[in-house]
Amino acid sequence: MIDASQLPELDNDEIARYSRHLILPNVGMEGQRRLKAASVLCVGTGGLGSPLALYLAAAGVGRIGLVDFDVVDESNLQRQIIHGTAWVGKSKVQSAKARIHDLNPNVQVDTHEVPLTSENALGIVAPYDIVVDGTDNFPTRYLVNDACVLLGKPNVYGSIFRFEGQASVFNHDGGPCYRCLYEEPPPPGLVPSCAEGGVLGILPGIIGMVQATEIVKIILGIGDSLSGRLMLYDALGMTFRQLKLRKNPNCVICGPNPTVTELIDYNQFCGVPTASEGARPTDVAAGNEGFARQGVAEIKARLDGGWAPFVLDVRKPHEADIVKLAFADALIPHESVGHELARIPHDRDILVHCKMGGRSATAAKVLVDAGYRNVTNMEGGITAWAKEIDTSLPTY
Ligand SMILES: [Zn+2]
Numbered sequence: 001m002i003d004a005s006q007l008p009e010l011d012n013d014e015i016a017r018y019s020r021h022l023i024l025p026n027v028g029m030e031g032q033r034r035l036k037a038a039s040v041l042c043v044g045t046g047g048l049g050s051p052l053a054l055y056l057a058a059a060g061v062g063r064i065g066l067v068d069f070d071v072v073d074e075s076n077l078q079r080q081i082i083h084g085t086a087w088v089g090k091s092k093v094q095s096a097k098a099r100i101h102d103l104n105p106n107v108q109v110d111t112h113e114v115p116l117t118s119e120n121a122l123g124i125v126a127p128y129d130i131v132v133d134g135t136d137n138f139p140t141r142y143l144v145n146d147a148c149v150l151l152g153k154p155n156v157y158g159s160i161f162r163f164e165g166q167a168s169v170f171n172h173d174g175g176p177c178y179r180c181l182y183e184e185p186p187p188p189g190l191v192p193s194c195a196e197g198g199v200l201g202i203l204p205g206i207i208g209m210v211q212a213t214e215i216v217k218i219i220l221g222i223g224d225s226l227s228g229r230l231m232l233y234d235a236l237g238m239t240f241r242q243l244k245l246r247k248n249p250n251c252v253i254c255g256p257n258p259t260v261t262e263l264i265d266y267n268q269f270c271g272v273p274t275a276s277e278g279a280r281p282t283d284v285a286a287g288n289e290g291f292a293r294q295g296v297a298e299i300k301a302r303l304d305g306g307w308a309p310f311v312l313d314v315r316k317p318h319e320a321d322i323v324k325l326a327f328a329d330a331l332i333p334h335e336s337v338g339h340e341l342a343r344i345p346h347d348r349d350i351l352v353h354c355k356m357g358g359r360s361a362t363a364a365k366v367l368v369d370a371g372y373r374n375v376t377n378m379e380g381g382i383t384a385w386a387k388e389i390d391t392s393l394p395t396y
């Protein structure tokens with residue numbers, strides 16, 4: 001910890017602003033000056049990043065870095081409360097920066113409007129004291145963890161799904177890292193994203209504020225951090241539970257004999273196809289997977305040209321209640337496709353779609369394994385169709 005004599009002073013406006021902290025035992029003038037001296041990197045300005053960046057700014061953390069390359073979408077506003085309606089279609093980090101400065105102009109905000117990658121992560125993370133993980137995908141989560149371990153930074157973790165969330169502090173005070181808890185990523189497609197699985201809008205608020213609390217405690221050196229504990233929150237049962245976490249003595253990055261000594265290719269590690277490998281290819285030919293992946297423009301052109309596939313929607317019925325393609329032939333949730341093959345003809349081409357293209361790719365593989373030929377996955381799903389082909393359709 002920095003020696004108290006080295007900490008920045010507060011001016012009279014700051015003393016007025018932070019008065020409820022200044023009179024609080026365990027914070028006081030020295031604690032507030034520690035907050036002013038601190039720097040925190042928020043990876044993601046979405047559901048978790050929104051509340052935690054707001055509270056860190058309000059609390060007087062001196063420098064906040066924001067990493068995000070996304071733009072604000074209308075569907076974000078249900079939970080990403082740092083962004084407002086006027087910012088839809090505009091940069092998330094600029095939106096967050098404007099809101100933070102409205103809340104507390106004393107905070108220095110650094111914007112990193114790029115995807116966090118193995119190439120840039122160490123450079124972006126290095127100038128900060130603490131990193132907070134507000135990401136929504138596994139490759140970035142492992143990347144953040146590994147960068148923090150390699151640079152010796154605490155990694156304040158949170159994740160959310162539907163009505164449940166979890167939080168912990170990794171790589172702090174000799175405690176475990178994310179890889180100690182989750183050695184291997186789940187198979188791609190097994191864990192739906194918030195876009196696929198849905199999330200209660202308030203949930204990231206609760207988890208993000210737990211993360212913000214942990215950050216402030218680490219800066220102040222007070223209380224017991226979540227290092228070595230995983231907090232589990234269930235909104236429906238309204239329960240907080242905790243699991244004890246131990247450092248894995250064989251951890252590949254934080255163990256005594258690490259095999260991961262530099263950042264790796266996290267998309268490959270997590271089995272996520274990259275753009276160059278054909279995340280949205282235009283080639284009709286079936287690839288190694290045994291089915292074709294096509295974008296909506298190509299699919300529309302083929303349909304206009306007389307192609308008449310059996311169109312299989314593999315989303316859930318409540319999603320089809322929101323919006324569906326008028327020319328869909330059947331609705332079978334992706335996990336049931338293997339049991340409902342009798343409803344899917346063998347003598348026609350099959351076009352599979354879901355919301356974004358992930359679940360339908362899983363279903364396409366099931367169909368190929370069951371002997372179906374000429375299976376095409378609609379890349380980007382009905383969301384891409386609604387954005388690029390039929391803009392009268394709502395997106396969700
Ligand atoms: Zn570890």
